Amino acid sequence: MFPPSIRISFFIIAFACFAATVAALIMQYGFDMEPCPLCISQRIFVILVGITALLGGIFGLSRLGSRLASLFGIVFAFIGGSISARHVWIQNLPEDQVPLCGPGLAYMFETRPFFDALGLLFKGDGHCADVSFSFLGLTIPGWTLVFFIANASALIWIAVRNFLPSNK
Numbered sequence: 001m002f003p004p005s006i007r008i009s010f011f012i013i014a015f016a017c018f019a020a021t022v023a024a025l026i027m028q029y030g031f032d033m034e035p036c037p038l039c040i041s042q043r044i045f046v047i048l049v050g051i052t053a054l055l056g057g058i059f060g061l062s063r064l065g066s067r068l069a070s071l072f073g074i075v076f077a078f079i080g081g082s083i084s085a086r087h088v089w090i091q092n093l094p095e096d097q098v099p100l101c102g103p104g105l106a107y108m109f110e111t112r113p114f115f116d117a118l119g120l121l122f123k124g125d126g127h128c129a130d131v132s133f134s135f136l137g138l139t140i141p142g143w144t145l146v147f148f149i150a151n152a153s154a155l156i157w158i159a160v161r162n163f164l165p166s167n168k
Helices: 006-030 037-058 063-091 105-111 114-123 140-162
Strands: none
Touching: 006 037, 006 063, 006 140, 037 063, 037 140, 063 140
């Protein structure tokens, strides 16, 4: 039945985020593709969108719960999409303008104050410019940007449906 109910829509988004996270872990551990700081940041926001959608599916019986879940999901998708867009931008910089490579994440979090290390995590470094895979002309951050745009669009659609009469 189309369109699916609001709760089913949330569960579809949560499943898609779960599948994307599993795909990222397979790329990391199965194909030895070590994630850069921006990849890790994007992964965090994919997980946050998924958790928000899962909570929306579980608590989607109330209009308030559904509205809050869609609002937070939209915010997380926009932040994640912004990180993905920055990552794509860094990958397309000329070589002489790519930021310098920094120390590993574990070292940064051990030696720097938490918020300084967090700022560096979202800023990215030279490792973020490496392109290890592309499909149909898009790199992994490009596909992640498409994923965030699709999730944000679906969550906006859910939010709009919440304001229509008699939707569940």
